[in-house]
Amino acid sequence: xxxxxxxxxxGGAGFIGTHLxxxxxxxxxxxxxxxxxxxxxxxxxxxxxxxxxxxxxxxDVRAALHATSxxxxxxxxxxxxxxxxxxxxxxxARCRSVIPICRFLRGIACQQRRPLIIFTSSGGxxxxxxxxxxxxxxxxxxxxxxYGMGKLFIERYLGLLRQRSGLHxxxxxxxxxxxxxxxxxxxxxxxxxxxxxxxCGSELALHGGGVDRRDYVFISDVVSAITLVLAKRAxxxxxxxxxxxxxxxxxxxxRLMAVSGITPGVTYSRRSSTEVRDVSLDSRRFxxxxxxxxxxxxxxxxxxxxxxxxxxxxxTRARSLRAGRREQWR
Numbered sequence: 001x002x003x004x005x006x007x008x009x010x011g012g013a014g015f016i017g018t019h020l021x022x023x024x025x026x027x028x029x030x031x032x033x034x035x036x037x038x039x040x041x042x043x044x045x046x047x048x049x050x051x052x053x054x055x056x057x058x059x060d061v062r063a064a065l066h067a068t069s070x071x072x073x074x075x076x077x078x079x080x081x082x083x084x085x086x087x088x089x090x091x092x093a094r095c096r097s098v099i100p101i102c103r104f105l106r107g108i109a110c111q112q113r114r115p116l117i118i119f120t121s122s123g124g125x126x127x128x129x130x131x132x133x134x135x136x137x138x139x140x141x142x143x144x145x146x147y148g149m150g151k152l153f154i155e156r157y158l159g160l161l162r163q164r165s166g167l168h169x170x171x172x173x174x175x176x177x178x179x180x181x182x183x184x185x186x187x188x189x190x191x192x193x194x195x196x197x198x199x200c201g202s203e204l205a206l207h208g209g210g211v212d213r214r215d216y217v218f219i220s221d222v223v224s225a226i227t228l229v230l231a232k233r234a235x236x237x238x239x240x241x242x243x244x245x246x247x248x249x250x251x252x253x254x255r256l257m258a259v260s261g262i263t264p265g266v267t268y269s270r271r272s273s274t275e276v277r278d279v280s281l282d283s284r285r286f287x288x289x290x291x292x293x294x295x296x297x298x299x300x301x302x303x304x305x306x307x308x309x310x311x312x313x314x315x316t317r318a319r320s321l322r323a324g325r326r327e328q329w330r
Contacts, residue, residue, distance in 0.1 A: 004030045004049050007230065008071035008115065010058060010104075011078025013037040015182045016120070016222060020075065023223045025049040029230070034058075034067045035078070040181075059100045065107045071115040073230050074108070076101065079151075098150045102157055109165040116168050118229055119158060121151045123173035123240055123281045124214060133213060133246055133278035137173075137238050137285055145274035155238070162237070170234050172225065175242030175281045179219030179301060180308035191216070191302070194253055195309045198262040206249045208271035213246030215280035218296035218304075228290045235289055242281030243294045255299065259306045 007024055009017050012033035018040050021031050028048040033039045039053045056063045058078050068074055080096035108114055125148030127135040143149045161167040178189055184196035197204040225241045257263055271277070286292055296304075 004028055005072045005230070006030045006032065006070055008032045008034060008068055008074045010034050010064065010067075010074060010076050012075070013039045013053075014077060015179075016177060016219065017077050018181055019179070019219050019223050020077075020226060021051055023227065024230075025051050027227065032067060032071065034064060057100075058104055059096075061100070061103045061107055064104050065111070068108055068111070068115055069113070073118060074115040075118045075120070075226060077120050079147075094150070098153055101154055105154075105157060105161060105167070109161045109167040114167060116170070116230075117158065118226060119154060119169060119171045120226075121155055121171050121173045122148055123175050123242055124276070124279055126152050126155075126173060127276070127279055129276055130279070134244065134280050134282050135240065136282040137236075137240055144276060159237070169237065170229055171238045172229070173238070173240050173281065174222060175215035175217040175240075177219055177222050178216055179305050181219070182305070190214070190249055190252055191256075191305060192309070194256050194264070195260075195306060197264045198256065198260055199310065199313050201264075203265040203267055204253070205267050205269060206253070207269050207275060208249075208277070209268050210250040210253070210266075211248050212271065212275065213248050213278040213280065215242040215245065216247055216252070216298055216301070217242050217294055218301040221292075221294040221296055224295075225286065225290070225292055228292055232290060236285060239286040239289075240281040240283045241286060242283050243298075244280055244282055244284075245298075246278055246280040247298060252302075255302050256306060259303055260310070 007029050009021060009031060011017060012021055013035035017033065021033060021039065024031050026049070030050045033051070033053045034056055036055065036057050039051070054067055058064050105117070108117070123135065125145055126141045126143050127139060128142035128144045128148070130139055141152050143152055155171050158169040158171065162169060176189065178191040182189055182192045184192035194204060222241060253266070
């Protein structure tokens with residue numbers, strides 16, 4: 001009996017990793033999640049693969065490398081910050097993400113048995129400002145923030161390891177990923193931020209007058225893209241994963257207002273020097289080679305995400321209410 005392919009997800013307990021873990025295990029892959037946080041993914045009765053978890057930090061290079069010992073693939077999702085989220089951002093990114101990832105990758109390159117590396121980069125941050133806003137893989141990357149610069153550095157380091165030691169790797173530059181399970185945290189996405197403001201009754205702050213355009217791709221489309229890379233040999237080492245369509249923050253707000261029936265208070269501020277004005281990803285290289293297309297429209301994706309978020313908030317409030325009642329009766 002042929003054994004299942006084994007996939008190591010480094011940083012797999014987060015938003016993308018949880019969806020990817022569930023999908024891969026259902027598709028017959030044995031998944032090992034290496035993360036500091038506990039995993040929320042689980043096997044159901046229809047899963048033909050397995051899910052295991054190791055609690056660990058990528059800065060513990062020896063432990064992280066041990067996790068790769070039986071892996072056929074390593075999907076590198078881990079990053080210790082998001083765009084514009086931390087003070088002393090450059091030093092933070094260097095010490096908490098760039099250096100540990102480089103040490104980890106160098107260690108894999110020195111091993112006799114080496115998994116294929118799939119690195120999830122940031123199409124929204126790596127390219128910077130471009131004349132047309134639509135970015136293909138051939139456009140020079142000119143990131144404007146430390147997050148994009150750090151991601152680009154890892155891309156370049158993978159290229160160096162490919163030349164020096166033959167380490168096989170594929171970089172996927174993802175557009176702005178959104179969907180159920182994405183929590184509202186500063187710097188982690190406009191969609192959950194808007195929803196959080198709506199549900200909490202707080203004021204929503206939109207930078208750049210709300211007219212900057214971003215490419216929004218639904219989580220299931222990203223998961224399907226990563227899965228295709230595991231299943232088929234790639235002809236290139238770099239691919240964009242997006243819809244090719246830019247949407248402004250105001251348009252996201254208006255669509256969520258239509259779905260929810262809620263109108264939050266909004267303030268507008270100037271665009272930061274680190275923010276890109278207009279970016280969307282040309283994914284035709286990946287579409288032509290892998291037969292992939294983004295299947296979830298923005299309208300449908302926002303509807304599903306709002307439904308999940310609204311239900312999650314209601315359940316949290318119900319649990320808090322029950323806990324309060326129990327305290328009263330003590």
